[in-house]
Amino acid sequence: MFLKRFLKRDVNSTSGVLFTKIELPGYDIAVPFICRKCGTCCMTYIPRFKAEDLMTISRYLKWPPADLIYRHTEGYLKRIRGKPEPCIFLKDQKLCRIYNHPLRPSDCRLYPFSYGGTDADCAAYLEHARVVEALLTNEKAFEIYDASFCPNPDVRLIPAAKWPEICRTLRLSNASRKMIRALLILNDVPLRSVLTCIRLNR
């Protein structure tokens, strides 16, 4: 019970998690995207903002509007000329100053899925793609939806008998503990299967 409660509590803290939904005959698997907060993607990308949104952000950050707009425009022009610099909202190389602000662009919220779902420089994306590929290896009929397609967050439960195979696949795909844990939570794993998964992935 304790483990189940612990996992449940964490479900709330991961709400809004990006995931790929694999639809299989009879059930679905939600594969989470676990960002490592390394900031790499923000080092060479500066999103486009409307002028009025920059004004709102300047008030939020208490950043003089003329300076913010100048630096944003300068950075954006460099990006489209192929000489990208870090986003002006990137703080201490890793954190976004407007991460929790509603005006953080959807391109950023949905990254890397907003970017075609592919970014070889993003270690989290590589892990995500590896796990999705491994889970599909022996499947003949499936549909895949990633976060950029706004998948229906309802997932059909995975039958208990399928969990040992899924847990073995996670081990073979070298999934991190964070990834395994989040996948179990997202898919509302039965407690007995959690124990199987822990045993198989030791």
Ligand code: SF4
């Ligand atoms: S590069 Fe990937 S892991 Fe790093 S912050 Fe961006 S999305 Fe997250």
Ligand code: SF4
């Ligand atoms: S707005 Fe934030 S998340 Fe988007 S590129 Fe800039 S620092 Fe990164």
